[in-house]
Structure formats: C-alpha cells, structure tokens
Amino acid sequence: MREQLQIYDQRQSRAGAVLWGMPAVVLMIALMVASCTSTQGFNEVYSEVAGFFSLGGTVMAKWLRANSEFGHFVGYALLSLSLSGAMSRRRVFVAPLIALGFGLLMEGVQVFIPSRGASLGDMGVNVLGVVVGLGLYLLWVIYARDFIGTARARKN
Numbered sequence: 001m002r003e004q005l006q007i008y009d010q011r012q013s014r015a016g017a018v019l020w021g022m023p024a025v026v027l028m029i030a031l032m033v034a035s036c037t038s039t040q041g042f043n044e045v046y047s048e049v050a051g052f053f054s055l056g057g058t059v060m061a062k063w064l065r066a067n068s069e070f071g072h073f074v075g076y077a078l079l080s081l082s083l084s085g086a087m088s089r090r091r092v093f094v095a096p097l098i099a100l101g102f103g104l105l106m107e108g109v110q111v112f113i114p115s116r117g118a119s120l121g122d123m124g125v126n127v128l129g130v131v132v133g134l135g136l137y138l139l140w141v142i143y144a145r146d147f148i149g150t151a152r153a154r155k156n
Helices: 002-036 039-052 059-066 068-086 094-112 120-155
Strands: none
Touching (some): 002 094
C-alpha cells in the first residue's frame, strides 16, 4: 500500500509540475512581450485586452493604465506562485530565484529599447510580487496539508 502511495505521489507531482508550469510559461511570455514592446505598442495591446474583457473606458482600465506598477506586482506574484507550484517541495525556493532573475533580465532588456526604461522602482515591485506569490503558495501548501491531514484523521 505504501509503495502504491509513493507511485501516486510521483505521478501527482509530475502532473502538478505540468499544470503549474504551463501558466508560468504563459506568464513569462506575457511579461516578456510587455517588457520588450514600446510604450505605444503596449498601449495598443493593452487596449485590445481591455476590450476583450469589456474594460474599455471603465475607471478600472484607466487606473490600471496609470498604475503600471500594479501590473508588475500581479504579474510577478502569479509567476512566483505558478513556478513554486511547478517545483518539487524540496526545490520550491528555486522558484523565486528564477522569477527574480527573469525580472532582472526584463528590466535590463528595457535599457536597449528606446521608448522603455529600466527602473529600480519596477524591480522593487517585482521583488515584492515574487515574495507575495511565494508566500501565497506556502500558505496554500500548509492549508492543504492541514486539510488533508484532518480528512485522513476523520477516515481513521
């Protein structure tokens, strides 16, 4: 029985890595496009996305456009969360290092894009997002363990 549970855990962890890793890849591509496009090009893409979600001229859309730091925070929090989920529990602390390295790379690339500029403030918001994403993952893992442990205790 114990061997069957270990095999199940291995399969579960592989499936979890794929399911958590796919959003991480999508987020990295989205953050890369957002970081590497000109401000005008990004505004056009943003308008299309806002139109898709029916945010067009809403107060929320105007606020998001004016506060790009919020996008940095949410993007890197979600990236850290999804990378943490894709890692094994022993290597979960590698995820924020990958997210921080990616954020540093994207800020560095902006130095070479004429209409963009690297900013320590943006990097600080990226770091804050990464820390919050990792914290949310760790809280979720702790909560899930408690929930699963309680369910098993009730069965026995």
